Amino acid sequence: MPIVQIDFVEGRTVDQKRDIAKKVTQAICESANCPPEAVTIILRDLPATNFARAGVLRIDR
Amino acid sequence: MPIVQIDFVEGRTVDQKRDIAKKVTQAICESANCPPEAVTIILRDLPATNFARAGVLRIDR
Amino acid sequence: MPIVQIDFVEGRTVDQKRDIAKKVTQAICESANCPPEAVTIILRDLPATNFARAGVLRIDR
């Protein structure tokens, strides 16, 4: 019963999200040997002001 | 000190959120034997493009 | 399709977890008007060294 949460910087299209949902589910089912119905995916779009690496916001890179 | 995170597809009214906060807190306090002040709840509203089960986005069902 | 994550300090029995699962699901279904099958709950047990409020670990209170 994998629960997958993906946070990324906003800007993906609905088609990209559709593709992520399909391919990530396939990847987990193949690797973890579970049926697709068991996989739940949550996507969260973050503004570029809300993501940092090495102490620097994405908007400042 | 339970921390509760609830992600659901957007569309709940403020009254529904008020009710969820009250009843989920009661449920946890009764079950886990803790005072209401110890319970923190975060709600996150997801667009229907951002939730998938079985590899299919909610908007495509 | 609510996804519920609950983090608390370890020490709850299996019976308490069973009760939390049942009552939190009921609370959400009543408030958000969804069927029980739509509710997924994850519980995470934290050691008392891994929880802090006001900058102080739970083991130091």
Next chain:
Amino acid sequence: MPIVQIDFVEGRTVDQKRDIAKKVTQAICESANCPPEAVTIILRDLPATNFARAGVLRIDR
């Protein structure tokens, strides 16, 4: 910079986790058009007492 969190019931081998890391990263890079270095994955193993659907713990099914 996708951050992926996967919670599942414990019991996956290290080889399965290696496979999940590789394939989920590939799936996201293809779909979201990002380099593999941008993808971070966290896996969390849950005991079967800590996962519920429809108000019932996994150990009781």
Next chain:
Amino acid sequence: MPIVQIDFVEGRTVDQKRDIAKKVTQAICESANCPPEAVTIILRDLPATNFARAGVLRIDR
């Protein structure tokens, strides 16, 4: 490779987020002895309808 997620009620300015990113990264690097490049931070802004303590939404306090 610390992954930091911070959920708070919306209303922080970009300058405040910039400051949080910088100072939280420094705090973790000093305490956990890791390079800044290893620290990833996600910020999530919650409306005041989506945060509760003691069973009461933030908007009702």
Next chain:
Amino acid sequence: MPIVQIDFVEGRTVDQKRDIAKKVTQAICESANCPPEAVTIILRDLPATNFARAGVLRIDR
């Protein structure tokens, strides 16, 4: 009311966790202008088999 979640590879001592709790709370209070009592921190220790970057588990680097 910031809620902070930090996932890192296991191996930090209790003293390091104590220091993280104190300094991260200070950093957030200074930046976001809130009292220490408002800050809750959860730490999660991950085995090196459960963390990946660029599709490769930490144990394989």
